[in-house]
Amino acid sequence: MxxxxxxxxxxxxxxxxxxxxxxxxxxxxxxxxxxSLAELQTKYGRAVMTLQKALDVLRxxxxxxxxxxxxxxxxxxxxxxxEEPEGGSPHELREILGKISGALDDLSRRVSAVEAxxxxxxxxxxxxxxxxR
Numbered sequence: 001m002x003x004x005x006x007x008x009x010x011x012x013x014x015x016x017x018x019x020x021x022x023x024x025x026x027x028x029x030x031x032x033x034x035x036s037l038a039e040l041q042t043k044y045g046r047a048v049m050t051l052q053k054a055l056d057v058l059r060x061x062x063x064x065x066x067x068x069x070x071x072x073x074x075x076x077x078x079x080x081x082x083e084e085p086e087g088g089s090p091h092e093l094r095e096i097l098g099k100i101s102g103a104l105d106d107l108s109r110r111v112s113a114v115e116a117x118x119x120x121x122x123x124x125x126x127x128x129x130x131x132x133r
Contacts, residue, residue: 003044007090015044015054023063024078034064034072 003014022028035043040051055072058064066072 003046004090011044011046012050012053012057015040015046015051016057019054019058020061020063020078023058023074028074030074030076032074033070034074036071 003011007014019034023034028034034040034055037048037051041048044051055064055066058072059066061078063074063076063078064072065075
């Protein structure tokens with residue numbers, strides 16, 4: 001898997017997500033070993049420290065354990081809802097945030113209009129001052 005340069009997440013998080021998806025497949029069973037650090041380094045083209053950090057994420061989630069001299073072993077499959085987050089691509093998230101931002105701007109304008117009606121416009125409000133002209 002090539003890491004997505006457009007993805008704003010750090011490389012270790014992208015790698016952890018990819019490894020999590022791999023562990024969730026039928027190709028890996030509980031008790032199986034993950035590829036070695038050398039194999040992961042060849043696959044992802046990243047430093048060992050980055051790969052260790054990705055494995056730390058999976059260890060913290062309780063999916064794998066690492067044993068000196070034995071490698072990293074799968075001890076649990078990820079839950080179904082953690083495999084692929086809904087609307088999880090960076091492009092989809094940017095679209096969602098853009099819609100939220102637009103809705104907040106519209107809401108802010110509406111609240112300002114209601115406040116102007118209820119409390120009257122003030123001279124130090126630049127919007128109401130321009131509306132009065």
